Amino acid sequence: MIELQQVSKTFRTGSQAVHALHPTDLQVREGAVIGLLGFSGAGKSTLLRLINRLEEPSSGSVRVGGVDLVGLSQRDLRQARQQIGMIFQQFNLLSSRTALENVMFSLEVAGIDAASRRTRARDALAAVGLSDKEHAHPAQLSGGQKQRVAIARALATNPRILLCDEATSALDPHTALSILRLLKQLNRERGMTMVLVTHDIKVASYLCEQSVVLEKGRVVDRIDMQSAAPQSLLGRFFFETAKGWTDSTVLPQEDA
Numbered sequence: 001m002i003e004l005q006q007v008s009k010t011f012r013t014g015s016q017a018v019h020a021l022h023p024t025d026l027q028v029r030e031g032a033v034i035g036l037l038g039f040s041g042a043g044k045s046t047l048l049r050l051i052n053r054l055e056e057p058s059s060g061s062v063r064v065g066g067v068d069l070v071g072l073s074q075r076d077l078r079q080a081r082q083q084i085g086m087i088f089q090q091f092n093l094l095s096s097r098t099a100l101e102n103v104m105f106s107l108e109v110a111g112i113d114a115a116s117r118r119t120r121a122r123d124a125l126a127a128v129g130l131s132d133k134e135h136a137h138p139a140q141l142s143g144g145q146k147q148r149v150a151i152a153r154a155l156a157t158n159p160r161i162l163l164c165d166e167a168t169s170a171l172d173p174h175t176a177l178s179i180l181r182l183l184k185q186l187n188r189e190r191g192m193t194m195v196l197v198t199h200d201i202k203v204a205s206y207l208c209e210q211s212v213v214l215e216k217g218r219v220v221d222r223i224d225m226q227s228a229a230p231q232s233l234l235g236r237f238f239f240e241t242a243k244g245w246t247d248s249t250v251l252p253q254e255d256a
């Protein structure tokens, strides 16, 4: 479903070059849920954003559902993006619009005809259990409810892939788990393929079959979550943190 080959990203600001992602391969089969783990600045968001071409790759190819996104015109890209939904840590809702209007707006951007937008937006809100909040503005919603609106917005175009960037990091554990359960349900019932950025091994363990560990823009581990046998120091550290921190917890990058 997703195939990145030797994809890299270098940001250039003035004379400075930041190698956010060195050439990287990533394959995600249809219906799989994959985690991207790593510390702050490791390149997780960059890698995720390369999948829907929110970032232009500096090199390499990005194929989604068999289509090479790199060569597409803006118009074809907009069409291709309909099969890729995305949610964020800070929800990114439009504050001046109601829940329903937020979802309808994404359908408008996707070029869905006006007549069917309202029905589709209502269906999407119902799917995340928020039918009673259609007319609420984001400020009147809790964090968990805002993330549900964001998920409804992502679902409304009926995507086959959902990209999640720290989607539960701003939520308390109870609310986070309810969102993760919703994501698991979407994966099981719709066969939705997911790529999930997180720094929380609990999130990856709950949802993902495989986790890719990034460090300074490079993949340093690919962990099968069932066997939970990380090969790298960093991978092991993530599993250690799930047990809680002690004074003897070894930091993988003492120099960081």
Ligand SMILES: Nc1ncnc2c1ncn2[C@@H]1O[C@H](COP(=O)(O)OP(=O)(O)OP(=O)(O)O)[C@@H](O)[C@H]1O
Pocket (backbone or CB within 6 Å): 011, 012, 013, 018, 019, 020, 038, 039, 040, 041, 042, 043, 044, 045, 046, 047
């Ligand atoms: N638009 C940009 N311009 C310049 N540098 C950038 C840009 N976006 C990201 N970077 C740099 O690329 C590197 C990777 O950033 P990225 O946002 O992918 O990290 P991350 O793993 O998602 O971190 P976090 O967990 O803090 O969100 C960082 O060094 C960052 O400063």
Ligand SMILES: [Mg+2]
Pocket (backbone or CB within 6 Å): 044, 045, 046
């Ligand atoms: Mg990030």
